Amino acid sequence: MTGLADTPASAPPAGPSLASRLRAIFFAGPVTSIATVMLFLIVAMAIFAPLIAPHDPIRLSPATRLKPPSAEFLLGTDAYGRDLLSRVIYGARISLIVGVGAAVFATFIGLVIGLAAGFFRRFDAILMRIVDGLMAIPSILLAIAIVALSGASLWTVLVAITIPEVPRVVRLVRSVVLSAREEPYVEAAISLGSSTPRILVRHLLPNTVPPLIVQGTYICASAILVEAILSFLGAGINPETPTWGNIMAEGRVYFPINPGIILWPGLVLSVAILSINLLGDAVRDALDPRMAKRGIDR
């Protein structure tokens, strides 16, 4: 039966290299490219803060209070005479730690709970009611309550921001697991005698990775924002630590004298969040081609 026979598959075409695939995601369009560059600059700013910052961000200097922008203080100084530019540069460190930390913790915790809820139907009813309960409390209120109860430090702020994000990850993972466990290849694994942990890790876990990467970027952006809000409300990390929220909270009073104290950290915060969200969209488009078709050129 020549012509009809399903001939053995020919050698697969070599896939594009990892570098070129990453380039295709992060430089997919003009807007995405700008977002990639901006985020890269902010990350570099955070890592190399001690090298870039012209002044010490914490040392008080009453002699130079509330100076306007000048050659020495490019963005001026705040009410305690600290260099605004240096504080904004150092602020990127806390924001990125909180953002990335919350994203990693929330996805990891959510993944474990979600896998359990999706696969062990008995846990599901209990776990999901707890999750529902958590979701019913506004996340900022919950975060303020946690910080108020346990005192303000980087860790408590991180925990306070992570906990309200977990339920969303749990629901996402659970829904992916619920649909994937009906796949015949999972049933095949059961009939091959594979143990439950093996099925979870080998056959179900990989399905959750693409949506989790996307969800992680959104959590990262949202955590940076929540941290800024907490600091702004005075419920965050102690006020002398430079975070974008702290700088803005202090600047509120002095807005008429030096509006830059609010505007500059606000601007960097907006750019950071916008860039992360745009990159999240780019990753989602790359992982889910159906969405990309309907989307716009970014």
Add this chain to the structure above:
Amino acid sequence: MSQPVLDVRDLRIALNGDPDAQVVKGIDLKIHAGETMCLVGESGSGKSLTSLATMGLLPSVLKPIAGSISLGGEELLTASPRRLRQLRATDMAMIFQEPMTALNPVMRVGQQIAEVLDAHSSMVGSDRRKRVLEMMEHVHLPDVARIYNSFPHQLSGGQRQRIMIAMALVLKPRLLIADEPTTALDVTTQAQILKLIRELREEQGTAVLFITHDMGVVSEIADDVTVLKLGEVMEVQKVDALLRTPRTQYSRDLLKAVPSLIPREPRPALADAVPALETKDLRKVYATATLFGGKKETVAAKDVTLNLQPGRTLGIVGESGSGKSTVARCIVRLIEPTAGSVQVSGTEIATIPQAQLKPHRKRVQIVFQDPFRSLNPRIEVGESIIEGPTNFGVSRADAMKRARELLELVGLPASAVDRFPHQFSGGQRQRIAIARALAMDPDLLVADEAVSALDVSVQDQVLKLLDEIQSRMGIAILFITHDLRVAAQICDDVMVMQRGAVVEYGPAGEVLANPRTDYTRTLIEAAPGRHWDFGAFRPVAGVEPALG
């Protein structure tokens, strides 16, 4: 002869409009009023693309780059989207394979038909309703006043397809395109729908472009047949001529691959062997709690008793909802049987709790219907095959060596172990799934519609492979299928099921040649093309079939 209703000339469709990436390579078609043209071909032959191009519904990455499609003299390829919209339903209409997804699930079906009238005619109020009811009667729907107000999920598959046909034909189009309209239906329903399409074509003088992969269906409905392969026309013939004297090797191969309805020679049963599988009064009941504390019970399998010897094949045949898959899944313990016993090589496995079932898992293996979903797409083929053996303590190296041998046994190169499932065709993946099952050295292989998703030529090869493996390894096969032809070719014994109950059980030659019950007889009579012996290029002896 008069002007054809549909005249397709040298149609070429290419990916992204690139002339080097043509998927349809110059197709010609002519259909006259009141005629049915069947487009036949395996997957990838371009039969569906041709119909979508006619309707102006090609996905945007595929572009017609040359040729013409004219409907009653009007060119469609260059027509504006607005004009195409006017032509759809009034001059040309299409019905699809899966009527459930083609209908709007939240709208009453009567209104969906009325909507077609709204868009293309000025009928209002009671006139419109009257016309819809008339059309519904025309497609032989019972109790039309009730069905008018039903939602799609309240109807059966056959009724839904009738609604689709009513929608397509309510404005009396000149051309009806039917894209595998009966593939998702049971055989008895399929026979009724084919009859309906024939009848309406005669009454309304509609030209029908009928797309199918099933030669049986072709013999039932076609006037003319166009055979396509990889986007090219292989041959065009009257149906009778094609079935008797195919001109190309490809058509001959296609016809030869159609399994014959005449049962195979039964193999002698081993006298005193321990049965590979024995079930007794196997029963599966689904109970759902109702609002007021009551229980609603659905019996999916009722007292199934069977006996399968090593080296033999038992087929369970039935329509959808007959419980055949339920039985298979109970035997593999993917679901829990409610009552009864299942013995595999003498060991009772129905009552062992899931946690202690593992040692018995390797005795029974299953091959699923859809080869695109039964292999984990993220795992290399070799890893998939050795998963089972390594679960039972075989070392990775030994298991991998065996995997390579098994791949060669199922007709694939040993080097396939390093590739991913998406690099293989459907038939090849099914071979991999079989290799994975064989890696466990099972006593019993359960094949749950294992060849139903495959093209007929590939199906033929996989059936031969199963047969060969069986004679070499002496395993027992439980073969679940809805296709009587397949059952006739592979099974020694056949069990017919209907609504969870066993209707008939016996040697294949007995059950299929001299059915004792009406239901089995109905099933056999509904099998499309039962009067043709396709592989021999002639009608079944003694019967002169009425074609078309």
